[in-house]
Amino acid sequence: MPTWERSSFLSRWALYISMLLLAVIMLFPFVYILAVSLSSYADVAGGRLIIFPLHPTLEAYQWILKGGTVVQGLLVSITVTLLGTAISMLLTTTMAYGLSRKNVIGSKVLLWMVLLAMLLAPTMITRYLVVRELHLIDTIWALVIPSAVAPFNLIVMRQFFMALPQELMESAKMDGANDLRTFWSIVLPLSKAPLAAISLFYAVGQWNSFFDAVLFINNAQLYPITIVMRQIILQGTIPADTGVVTDVAPPDITIQMAVVVITIIPILIVYPFLQKHFAKGVLTGAIKG
Incomplete structure:
Protein backbone atom coordinates (compact mmCIF):
# COMPACT_ATOMS: atom_id res chain seq x y z
CA MET A 1 0.00 0.00 0.00
CA PRO A 2 1.47 3.40 -0.98
CA THR A 3 2.35 5.81 1.78
CA TRP A 4 -0.35 8.34 0.86
CA GLU A 5 -3.03 5.62 0.79
CA ARG A 6 -1.88 4.32 4.16
CA SER A 7 -2.00 7.84 5.60
CA SER A 8 -5.47 8.41 4.17
CA PHE A 9 -6.66 5.06 5.53
CA LEU A 10 -5.34 5.80 9.03
CA SER A 11 -6.80 9.31 8.99
CA ARG A 12 -10.20 8.03 7.93
CA TRP A 13 -10.30 5.38 10.66
CA ALA A 14 -9.05 7.87 13.25
CA LEU A 15 -11.97 10.11 12.26
CA TYR A 16 -14.43 7.19 12.51
CA ILE A 17 -13.19 6.23 15.97
CA SER A 18 -13.25 9.84 17.18
CA MET A 19 -16.83 10.32 15.97
CA LEU A 20 -17.86 7.02 17.55
CA LEU A 21 -16.37 8.01 20.90
CA LEU A 22 -18.04 11.40 20.67
CA ALA A 23 -21.41 9.76 19.92
CA VAL A 24 -21.01 7.43 22.91
CA ILE A 25 -20.16 10.35 25.20
CA MET A 26 -23.21 12.29 24.01
CA LEU A 27 -25.64 9.37 24.15
CA PHE A 28 -24.53 7.93 27.49
CA PRO A 29 -26.49 10.45 29.66
CA PHE A 30 -29.71 9.70 27.75
CA VAL A 31 -29.17 5.94 27.99
CA TYR A 32 -28.38 6.23 31.69
CA ILE A 33 -31.51 8.30 32.37
CA LEU A 34 -33.65 5.75 30.53
CA ALA A 35 -32.02 2.87 32.41
CA VAL A 36 -32.61 4.54 35.79
CA SER A 37 -36.25 5.22 34.96
CA LEU A 38 -36.77 1.53 34.16
CA SER A 39 -34.94 0.23 37.24
CA SER A 40 -36.11 -0.45 40.76
CA TYR A 41 -35.08 1.95 43.47
CA ALA A 42 -33.19 -0.82 45.28
CA ASP A 43 -30.95 -1.45 42.26
CA VAL A 44 -30.21 2.24 41.79
CA ALA A 45 -29.57 2.91 45.48
CA GLY A 46 -27.38 -0.18 45.74
CA GLY A 47 -25.19 0.92 42.85
CA ARG A 48 -26.10 -2.14 40.77
CA LEU A 49 -26.84 -0.19 37.62
CA ILE A 50 -24.45 0.63 34.80
CA ILE A 51 -26.38 0.86 31.52
CA PHE A 52 -28.93 -1.93 31.43
CA PRO A 53 -31.53 -2.34 34.22
CA LEU A 54 -31.01 -5.54 36.22
CA HIS A 55 -34.68 -5.81 37.15
CA PRO A 56 -36.69 -3.75 34.64
CA THR A 57 -39.91 -2.29 35.99
CA LEU A 58 -42.46 0.33 34.97
CA GLU A 59 -43.29 1.36 38.54
CA ALA A 60 -41.97 4.91 38.03
CA TYR A 61 -44.16 5.46 34.96
CA GLN A 62 -47.15 3.93 36.75
CA TRP A 63 -46.64 6.40 39.61
CA ILE A 64 -46.55 9.28 37.15
CA LEU A 65 -49.77 8.21 35.46
Whole structure:
Protein backbone atom coordinates (compact mmCIF):
# COMPACT_ATOMS: atom_id res chain seq x y z
CA MET A 1 0.00 0.00 0.00
CA PRO A 2 1.47 3.40 -0.98
CA THR A 3 2.35 5.81 1.78
CA TRP A 4 -0.35 8.34 0.86
CA GLU A 5 -3.03 5.62 0.79
CA ARG A 6 -1.88 4.32 4.16
CA SER A 7 -2.00 7.84 5.60
CA SER A 8 -5.47 8.41 4.17
CA PHE A 9 -6.66 5.06 5.53
CA LEU A 10 -5.34 5.80 9.03
CA SER A 11 -6.80 9.31 8.99
CA ARG A 12 -10.20 8.03 7.93
CA TRP A 13 -10.30 5.38 10.66
CA ALA A 14 -9.05 7.87 13.25
CA LEU A 15 -11.97 10.11 12.26
CA TYR A 16 -14.43 7.19 12.51
CA ILE A 17 -13.19 6.23 15.97
CA SER A 18 -13.25 9.84 17.18
CA MET A 19 -16.83 10.32 15.97
CA LEU A 20 -17.86 7.02 17.55
CA LEU A 21 -16.37 8.01 20.90
CA LEU A 22 -18.04 11.40 20.67
CA ALA A 23 -21.41 9.76 19.92
CA VAL A 24 -21.01 7.43 22.91
CA ILE A 25 -20.16 10.35 25.20
CA MET A 26 -23.21 12.29 24.01
CA LEU A 27 -25.64 9.37 24.15
CA PHE A 28 -24.53 7.93 27.49
CA PRO A 29 -26.49 10.45 29.66
CA PHE A 30 -29.71 9.70 27.75
CA VAL A 31 -29.17 5.94 27.99
CA TYR A 32 -28.38 6.23 31.69
CA ILE A 33 -31.51 8.30 32.37
CA LEU A 34 -33.65 5.75 30.53
CA ALA A 35 -32.02 2.87 32.41
CA VAL A 36 -32.61 4.54 35.79
CA SER A 37 -36.25 5.22 34.96
CA LEU A 38 -36.77 1.53 34.16
CA SER A 39 -34.94 0.23 37.24
CA SER A 40 -36.11 -0.45 40.76
CA TYR A 41 -35.08 1.95 43.47
CA ALA A 42 -33.19 -0.82 45.28
CA ASP A 43 -30.95 -1.45 42.26
CA VAL A 44 -30.21 2.24 41.79
CA ALA A 45 -29.57 2.91 45.48
CA GLY A 46 -27.38 -0.18 45.74
CA GLY A 47 -25.19 0.92 42.85
CA ARG A 48 -26.10 -2.14 40.77
CA LEU A 49 -26.84 -0.19 37.62
CA ILE A 50 -24.45 0.63 34.80
CA ILE A 51 -26.38 0.86 31.52
CA PHE A 52 -28.93 -1.93 31.43
CA PRO A 53 -31.53 -2.34 34.22
CA LEU A 54 -31.01 -5.54 36.22
CA HIS A 55 -34.68 -5.81 37.15
CA PRO A 56 -36.69 -3.75 34.64
CA THR A 57 -39.91 -2.29 35.99
CA LEU A 58 -42.46 0.33 34.97
CA GLU A 59 -43.29 1.36 38.54
CA ALA A 60 -41.97 4.91 38.03
CA TYR A 61 -44.16 5.46 34.96
CA GLN A 62 -47.15 3.93 36.75
CA TRP A 63 -46.64 6.40 39.61
CA ILE A 64 -46.55 9.28 37.15
CA LEU A 65 -49.77 8.21 35.46
CA LYS A 66 -51.45 7.51 38.79
CA GLY A 67 -50.63 10.90 40.29
CA GLY A 68 -52.03 12.82 37.33
CA THR A 69 -49.90 15.93 37.85
CA VAL A 70 -47.38 15.04 35.16
CA VAL A 71 -50.19 14.11 32.78
CA GLN A 72 -51.81 17.46 33.45
CA GLY A 73 -48.52 19.23 32.79
CA LEU A 74 -48.12 17.29 29.55
CA LEU A 75 -51.59 18.32 28.38
CA VAL A 76 -50.81 21.96 29.13
CA SER A 77 -47.49 21.76 27.26
CA ILE A 78 -49.08 20.00 24.30
CA THR A 79 -51.81 22.64 24.13
CA VAL A 80 -49.32 25.50 24.37
CA THR A 81 -47.00 23.90 21.79
CA LEU A 82 -49.70 23.22 19.20
CA LEU A 83 -51.50 26.52 19.70
CA GLY A 84 -48.32 28.55 19.96
CA THR A 85 -46.70 26.97 16.91
CA ALA A 86 -49.82 27.50 14.79
CA ILE A 87 -50.13 31.16 15.81
CA SER A 88 -46.40 31.78 15.42
CA MET A 89 -46.29 30.26 11.94
CA LEU A 90 -49.37 32.21 10.86
CA LEU A 91 -47.94 35.53 12.02
CA THR A 92 -44.39 34.82 10.88
CA THR A 93 -45.23 33.65 7.36
CA THR A 94 -47.76 36.39 6.63
CA MET A 95 -45.52 39.15 7.95
CA ALA A 96 -42.47 37.72 6.18
CA TYR A 97 -44.39 37.59 2.90
CA GLY A 98 -45.52 41.18 3.31
CA LEU A 99 -41.98 42.36 4.07
CA SER A 100 -40.62 40.46 1.07
CA ARG A 101 -42.84 42.41 -1.38
CA LYS A 102 -41.28 45.58 -2.75
CA ASN A 103 -44.53 47.49 -3.20
CA VAL A 104 -45.66 47.34 0.44
CA ILE A 105 -45.79 50.79 2.03
CA GLY A 106 -43.73 51.07 5.20
CA SER A 107 -42.06 47.67 4.79
CA LYS A 108 -38.59 49.10 5.42
CA VAL A 109 -39.71 50.72 8.67
CA LEU A 110 -41.28 47.48 9.85
CA LEU A 111 -38.14 45.57 8.90
CA TRP A 112 -36.00 47.94 10.96
CA MET A 113 -38.38 47.45 13.89
CA VAL A 114 -37.93 43.69 13.57
CA LEU A 115 -34.14 44.06 13.52
CA LEU A 116 -34.26 46.32 16.58
CA ALA A 117 -36.47 43.79 18.37
CA MET A 118 -33.83 41.14 17.69
CA LEU A 119 -30.96 43.32 18.92
CA LEU A 120 -32.77 44.97 21.86
CA ALA A 121 -34.73 42.26 23.64
CA PRO A 122 -37.29 43.45 26.22
CA THR A 123 -36.39 43.10 29.86
CA MET A 124 -38.11 40.75 32.27
CA ILE A 125 -39.96 43.58 34.01
CA THR A 126 -41.13 45.04 30.69
CA ARG A 127 -42.49 41.69 29.56
CA TYR A 128 -44.33 41.19 32.84
CA LEU A 129 -45.89 44.66 32.80
CA VAL A 130 -47.10 44.24 29.21
CA VAL A 131 -48.64 40.84 29.92
CA ARG A 132 -50.28 42.15 33.10
CA GLU A 133 -51.78 45.16 31.34
CA LEU A 134 -53.21 42.83 28.70
CA HIS A 135 -54.84 40.79 31.51
CA LEU A 136 -53.10 37.59 30.41
CA ILE A 137 -51.66 36.57 33.78
CA ASP A 138 -52.65 32.99 34.70
CA THR A 139 -53.90 32.19 31.21
CA ILE A 140 -52.64 29.96 28.43
CA TRP A 141 -52.25 33.05 26.25
CA ALA A 142 -49.48 34.33 28.52
CA LEU A 143 -47.38 31.39 27.35
CA VAL A 144 -48.22 31.93 23.66
CA ILE A 145 -48.57 35.63 22.82
CA PRO A 146 -45.28 37.11 24.23
CA SER A 147 -43.16 34.73 22.14
CA ALA A 148 -45.43 34.50 19.11
CA VAL A 149 -42.93 35.93 16.61
CA ALA A 150 -39.18 35.38 16.76
CA PRO A 151 -37.31 38.07 14.75
CA PHE A 152 -34.65 35.61 13.56
CA ASN A 153 -37.25 33.19 12.20
CA LEU A 154 -39.09 36.07 10.54
CA ILE A 155 -35.94 37.25 8.76
CA VAL A 156 -35.11 33.71 7.57
CA MET A 157 -38.61 33.32 6.09
CA ARG A 158 -38.43 36.75 4.46
CA GLN A 159 -35.10 35.94 2.82
CA PHE A 160 -36.51 32.70 1.44
CA PHE A 161 -39.63 34.39 0.07
CA MET A 162 -37.46 37.03 -1.61
CA ALA A 163 -35.43 34.28 -3.31
CA LEU A 164 -38.49 32.72 -4.98
CA PRO A 165 -38.81 33.35 -8.72
CA GLN A 166 -40.65 36.62 -9.27
CA GLU A 167 -41.96 35.30 -12.58
CA LEU A 168 -44.30 32.99 -10.66
CA MET A 169 -45.79 35.90 -8.76
CA GLU A 170 -46.25 37.94 -11.91
CA SER A 171 -47.81 34.99 -13.71
CA ALA A 172 -50.28 34.50 -10.87
CA LYS A 173 -51.26 38.18 -10.98
CA MET A 174 -51.79 37.97 -14.74
CA ASP A 175 -54.16 35.05 -14.10
CA GLY A 176 -56.16 37.20 -11.69
CA ALA A 177 -54.82 35.86 -8.38
CA ASN A 178 -54.62 38.33 -5.49
CA ASP A 179 -51.83 38.38 -2.90
CA LEU A 180 -53.63 36.00 -0.56
CA ARG A 181 -54.22 33.48 -3.33
CA THR A 182 -50.61 33.78 -4.48
CA PHE A 183 -49.34 33.31 -0.95
CA TRP A 184 -51.51 30.24 -0.28
CA SER A 185 -51.27 28.47 -3.65
CA ILE A 186 -47.74 29.32 -4.81
CA VAL A 187 -45.50 30.64 -2.04
CA LEU A 188 -46.35 28.17 0.74
CA PRO A 189 -46.13 24.99 -1.42
CA LEU A 190 -42.64 26.09 -2.55
CA SER A 191 -41.53 26.76 1.03
CA LYS A 192 -41.90 23.35 2.66
CA ALA A 193 -38.26 23.16 3.79
CA PRO A 194 -38.09 26.49 5.66
CA LEU A 195 -41.63 26.02 6.97
CA ALA A 196 -40.63 22.69 8.51
CA ALA A 197 -37.44 24.13 9.99
CA ILE A 198 -39.12 27.21 11.48
CA SER A 199 -42.02 25.10 12.77
CA LEU A 200 -39.51 22.90 14.57
CA PHE A 201 -37.82 25.97 16.06
CA TYR A 202 -41.12 27.27 17.39
CA ALA A 203 -42.35 23.89 18.62
CA VAL A 204 -39.15 23.11 20.52
CA GLY A 205 -39.10 26.60 21.98
CA GLN A 206 -42.71 26.34 23.16
CA TRP A 207 -42.22 22.84 24.56
CA ASN A 208 -39.09 23.79 26.48
CA SER A 209 -40.47 27.16 27.61
CA PHE A 210 -39.85 27.57 31.31
CA PHE A 211 -39.24 31.18 32.28
CA ASP A 212 -42.52 32.50 30.86
CA ALA A 213 -44.44 30.09 33.07
CA VAL A 214 -42.43 31.20 36.10
CA LEU A 215 -43.22 34.85 35.35
CA PHE A 216 -46.83 34.71 34.25
CA ILE A 217 -48.41 31.58 35.78
CA ASN A 218 -49.43 31.33 39.44
CA ASN A 219 -52.17 28.73 39.02
CA ALA A 220 -50.64 25.26 39.40
CA GLN A 221 -53.29 23.78 37.12
CA LEU A 222 -51.71 25.71 34.23
CA TYR A 223 -48.14 24.61 34.94
CA PRO A 224 -46.45 23.17 31.83
CA ILE A 225 -44.38 20.01 32.05
CA THR A 226 -41.15 21.98 32.50
CA ILE A 227 -42.37 23.48 35.78
CA VAL A 228 -43.68 20.12 36.98
CA MET A 229 -40.37 18.46 36.11
CA ARG A 230 -38.42 21.15 37.96
CA GLN A 231 -40.40 20.72 41.15
CA ILE A 232 -40.18 16.94 41.01
CA ILE A 233 -36.44 16.85 40.31
CA LEU A 234 -35.16 19.73 42.44
CA GLN A 235 -37.70 19.81 45.26
CA GLY A 236 -38.77 16.17 45.34
CA THR A 237 -42.45 17.16 45.44
CA ILE A 238 -45.34 17.51 43.04
CA PRO A 239 -46.83 20.99 42.46
CA ALA A 240 -49.45 21.99 45.02
CA ASP A 241 -53.00 23.13 44.29
CA THR A 242 -53.35 21.02 41.16
CA GLY A 243 -56.54 19.34 42.24
CA VAL A 244 -54.78 15.96 42.23
CA VAL A 245 -54.93 13.92 45.41
CA THR A 246 -52.25 11.28 45.84
CA ASP A 247 -50.90 9.34 48.78
CA VAL A 248 -47.65 8.43 47.06
CA ALA A 249 -44.38 9.25 48.81
CA PRO A 250 -42.13 12.01 47.44
CA PRO A 251 -40.49 11.00 44.16
CA ASP A 252 -37.26 9.01 44.24
CA ILE A 253 -34.53 9.04 41.61
CA THR A 254 -36.32 6.56 39.34
CA ILE A 255 -39.45 8.72 39.18
CA GLN A 256 -37.38 11.84 38.56
CA MET A 257 -35.65 10.19 35.61
CA ALA A 258 -38.97 8.89 34.28
CA VAL A 259 -40.30 12.47 34.22
CA VAL A 260 -37.23 13.53 32.24
CA VAL A 261 -37.79 10.72 29.72
CA ILE A 262 -41.46 11.62 29.27
CA THR A 263 -40.51 15.26 28.77
CA ILE A 264 -38.00 14.63 25.97
CA ILE A 265 -39.91 11.87 24.14
CA PRO A 266 -42.30 14.15 22.16
CA ILE A 267 -39.44 16.12 20.62
CA LEU A 268 -37.55 12.93 19.80
CA ILE A 269 -40.64 11.64 18.02
CA VAL A 270 -41.28 14.81 16.01
CA TYR A 271 -37.70 15.64 15.03
CA PRO A 272 -37.01 12.68 12.66
CA PHE A 273 -39.99 13.64 10.50
CA LEU A 274 -38.67 17.20 10.05
CA GLN A 275 -34.93 16.50 10.09
CA LYS A 276 -34.59 16.12 6.31
CA HIS A 277 -35.97 19.64 5.85
CA PHE A 278 -34.11 21.19 8.77
CA ALA A 279 -30.65 22.02 7.36
CA LYS A 280 -31.99 22.74 3.88
CA GLY A 281 -34.62 25.17 5.12
CA VAL A 282 -32.32 27.16 7.38
CA LEU A 283 -29.42 27.37 4.90
CA THR A 284 -31.63 28.29 1.97
CA GLY A 285 -33.39 31.06 3.87
CA ALA A 286 -30.15 32.39 5.35
CA ILE A 287 -27.94 32.41 2.24
CA LYS A 288 -30.21 33.51 -0.56
CA GLY A 289 -31.68 36.97 -0.73
